[in-house]
Amino acid sequence: MNKKIFQIKKYPNSILRKKCKIVEAVTTKEVEFFENMVFTIRAFNGIGLAAPQIGIPRQLIVADTREGVIKLANPQIIEVKGNDKMVEGCLSIPGAEVEVKRRHKVTVKGLNEKGKTIEVKAKGLLARVLQHEIDHLKGKLIIDY
Ligand SMILES: [Zn+2]
Numbered sequence: 001m002n003k004k005i006f007q008i009k010k011y012p013n014s015i016l017r018k019k020c021k022i023v024e025a026v027t028t029k030e031v032e033f034f035e036n037m038v039f040t041i042r043a044f045n046g047i048g049l050a051a052p053q054i055g056i057p058r059q060l061i062v063a064d065t066r067e068g069v070i071k072l073a074n075p076q077i078i079e080v081k082g083n084d085k086m087v088e089g090c091l092s093i094p095g096a097e098v099e100v101k102r103r104h105k106v107t108v109k110g111l112n113e114k115g116k117t118i119e120v121k122a123k124g125l126l127a128r129v130l131q132h133e134i135d136h137l138k139g140k141l142i143i144d145y
Contacts, residue, residue, distance in 0.1 A: 002032070002036075003035075003036065003039050004036045004039065004040075005036075005039060005040050005043045006036060006037070006040045006054035006055075007054065007055075008040070008044065008053055008054060008091050008092060009052070009053055009054060009055050009092060010092055010093070010094065011090075011092050011093045011096075011141065011143070013092075015052050015055055015057060016052055016053070016092055016136070016139065016141060017139040018052055018057040018139055019057075019137075019138060019139055020050075020051065020052055020057045020058050020059045020136075020137040020138075020139075021057060021058050021059065022058075022059055022074055023058055023059050023060060023073040023074055023111070025115060026073050026111050026112075026113060026114070026115035030060065030073060030113070031113050033051075033056075033060065034060065034062060034071040034113055037049050037051070037054070037060070037062040037071075038062055038064055038069055038071075040054065041062060041064045042064065044091055046064070046091045047063065047064055047065050047125075047129050048061065048062065048063045048064065048065075048129040048130075048132060048133045049061070049062050049091065049133065050133040050134075050136030050137055051137075052136055052137065052139075053091060053092050053136060059073060059074045059075065059137050060072070060073050061075055061130070061133035061134065061136070061137065062133075063126060063129040063130055063133065065125055065126050065129060066125075067122075067126050070120055070126070070130070071112065071113050072108065072110035072111065072112065072118075072120070073110055073111040073112075074110050074111055075108050075109070075110035075130065075133070075134050075137070076108065076109050076110060076134075077103075077106050077107070077108055077130075077131070077134060078107050078108070078109045078119070079105075079106065079107035080103040080105065080106050080107075081103065081104060081105040081106075082103060082104030082105055083101060083102070083103060083104060084101070084102055084103070084104045084124075084127075084128065085099055085100070085101050085102075086099070086100065086102070086128060087099050087100075088100045088128070088132060088142050089142075090132070090141065090142050092136075092141070093141065093142065093143060096142060096143060098142040098143060098145055099145075100128075100132075100142055100145045101145070102127070102128050102131045102132075103127065103131065104123055104124065104127060105121070105122070105123040105127055106121075106122055106123075106127045106130060106131060107119055107120070107121050107122075108120045108122065108130050108134070
Protein backbone atom coordinates (compact mmCIF):
# COMPACT_ATOMS: atom_id res chain seq x y z
CA MET A 1 0.00 0.00 0.00
CA ASN A 2 1.25 3.43 -0.94
CA LYS A 3 1.31 5.71 2.05
CA LYS A 4 0.31 9.19 1.17
CA ILE A 5 -0.15 12.46 3.00
CA PHE A 6 -2.95 14.30 1.27
CA GLN A 7 -2.92 18.03 0.80
CA ILE A 8 -5.62 19.69 2.94
CA LYS A 9 -8.00 21.97 1.08
CA LYS A 10 -8.39 25.27 2.84
CA TYR A 11 -11.36 27.58 3.23
CA PRO A 12 -12.73 29.22 1.02
CA ASN A 13 -12.11 26.35 -1.45
CA SER A 14 -15.55 25.55 -2.93
CA ILE A 15 -15.07 21.79 -2.42
CA LEU A 16 -15.67 22.43 1.29
CA ARG A 17 -19.21 23.55 0.48
CA LYS A 18 -20.21 20.52 -1.61
CA LYS A 19 -22.78 17.98 -0.55
CA CYS A 20 -20.85 14.74 -0.73
CA LYS A 21 -21.94 11.68 -2.67
CA ILE A 22 -22.96 8.37 -1.16
CA VAL A 23 -20.30 5.66 -1.35
CA GLU A 24 -21.77 2.75 -3.29
CA ALA A 25 -19.34 0.12 -2.05
CA VAL A 26 -16.31 -0.09 0.19
CA THR A 27 -13.60 -1.63 -1.98
CA THR A 28 -9.82 -1.89 -1.63
CA LYS A 29 -9.68 1.61 -3.07
CA GLU A 30 -11.70 2.99 -0.15
CA VAL A 31 -9.69 0.93 2.34
CA GLU A 32 -6.47 2.45 1.04
CA PHE A 33 -8.08 5.88 1.08
CA PHE A 34 -9.10 5.44 4.74
CA GLU A 35 -5.53 4.42 5.61
CA ASN A 36 -4.12 7.49 3.95
CA MET A 37 -6.68 9.70 5.67
CA VAL A 38 -5.41 8.40 9.02
CA PHE A 39 -1.85 8.94 7.86
CA THR A 40 -2.76 12.52 6.89
CA ILE A 41 -4.53 13.29 10.19
CA ARG A 42 -1.44 12.17 12.08
CA ALA A 43 0.88 14.20 9.87
CA PHE A 44 -1.09 17.34 10.73
CA ASN A 45 -1.83 16.46 14.38
CA GLY A 46 -5.55 16.39 13.74
CA ILE A 47 -8.21 14.20 15.33
CA GLY A 48 -10.58 13.88 12.41
CA LEU A 49 -10.84 14.27 8.67
CA ALA A 50 -13.56 14.19 6.03
CA ALA A 51 -12.96 13.36 2.35
CA PRO A 52 -13.97 16.81 0.99
CA GLN A 53 -11.10 18.29 3.01
CA ILE A 54 -8.74 16.51 0.69
CA GLY A 55 -10.72 17.31 -2.41
CA ILE A 56 -12.90 14.21 -2.67
CA PRO A 57 -16.66 14.92 -2.45
CA ARG A 58 -17.63 11.48 -1.15
CA GLN A 59 -19.10 10.45 2.19
CA LEU A 60 -16.01 9.15 3.96
CA ILE A 61 -14.78 10.22 7.40
CA VAL A 62 -12.10 9.20 9.86
CA ALA A 63 -11.82 10.00 13.57
CA ASP A 64 -8.57 9.39 15.40
CA THR A 65 -8.91 10.05 19.12
CA ARG A 66 -7.63 8.37 22.26
CA GLU A 67 -10.55 5.99 21.90
CA GLY A 68 -9.06 4.65 18.70
CA VAL A 69 -9.56 5.05 14.98
CA ILE A 70 -13.00 5.07 13.45
CA LYS A 71 -13.46 4.89 9.67
CA LEU A 72 -16.94 5.30 8.24
CA ALA A 73 -18.56 5.56 4.85
CA ASN A 74 -22.02 7.17 4.60
CA PRO A 75 -22.15 8.09 8.31
CA GLN A 76 -25.56 9.07 9.63
CA ILE A 77 -26.50 10.25 13.09
CA ILE A 78 -29.41 8.10 14.23
CA GLU A 79 -29.62 8.98 17.92
CA VAL A 80 -28.59 11.96 20.04
CA LYS A 81 -28.63 12.88 23.72
CA GLY A 82 -27.62 15.93 25.73
CA ASN A 83 -25.75 19.05 24.72
CA ASP A 84 -22.19 20.32 25.00
CA LYS A 85 -20.27 23.42 24.12
CA MET A 86 -16.62 23.45 23.20
CA VAL A 87 -14.15 25.48 21.18
CA GLU A 88 -13.24 23.69 17.95
CA GLY A 89 -10.69 24.12 15.25
CA CYS A 90 -10.54 22.70 11.74
CA LEU A 91 -7.58 21.67 9.58
CA SER A 92 -9.26 23.42 6.64
CA ILE A 93 -9.61 26.75 8.44
CA PRO A 94 -6.22 27.48 10.01
CA GLY A 95 -6.41 29.77 13.01
CA ALA A 96 -10.19 29.59 13.41
CA GLU A 97 -11.46 28.81 16.89
CA VAL A 98 -15.21 28.68 17.25
CA GLU A 99 -17.38 27.68 20.17
CA VAL A 100 -19.76 25.09 18.79
CA LYS A 101 -22.81 23.65 20.51
CA ARG A 102 -23.16 19.95 19.74
CA ARG A 103 -24.86 16.86 21.10
CA HIS A 104 -23.04 15.15 23.98
CA LYS A 105 -23.85 11.62 22.86
CA VAL A 106 -24.49 10.33 19.39
CA THR A 107 -25.05 7.01 17.71
CA VAL A 108 -23.71 7.01 14.19
CA LYS A 109 -24.60 4.38 11.63
CA GLY A 110 -22.42 3.75 8.60
CA LEU A 111 -20.28 1.27 6.69
CA ASN A 112 -16.96 0.21 8.16
CA GLU A 113 -13.88 -0.62 6.10
CA LYS A 114 -15.20 -4.12 5.52
CA GLY A 115 -18.35 -2.70 4.01
CA LYS A 116 -20.42 -3.88 6.96
CA THR A 117 -23.11 -1.67 8.49
CA ILE A 118 -22.13 -0.75 12.02
CA GLU A 119 -23.37 1.57 14.75
CA VAL A 120 -20.85 3.62 16.71
CA LYS A 121 -21.93 4.97 20.09
CA ALA A 122 -19.85 7.95 21.12
CA LYS A 123 -19.84 10.68 23.72
CA GLY A 124 -17.73 13.70 24.57
CA LEU A 125 -14.79 14.39 22.28
CA LEU A 126 -15.37 11.45 19.94
CA ALA A 127 -19.04 12.40 19.54
CA ARG A 128 -17.94 15.94 18.75
CA VAL A 129 -15.39 14.82 16.14
CA LEU A 130 -17.97 12.61 14.42
CA GLN A 131 -20.49 15.48 14.30
CA HIS A 132 -17.81 17.86 12.97
CA GLU A 133 -16.79 15.45 10.19
CA ILE A 134 -20.40 14.63 9.26
CA ASP A 135 -21.00 18.39 8.95
CA HIS A 136 -18.16 18.49 6.40
CA LEU A 137 -20.02 15.97 4.23
CA LYS A 138 -22.92 18.43 4.08
CA GLY A 139 -20.69 21.39 3.30
CA LYS A 140 -21.10 22.81 6.79
CA LEU A 141 -18.15 24.40 8.59
CA ILE A 142 -17.47 25.60 12.15
CA ILE A 143 -17.59 29.22 11.00
CA ASP A 144 -21.30 28.66 10.22
CA TYR A 145 -22.04 28.30 13.92
ZN1 LIG B 1 -13.04 20.36 9.95
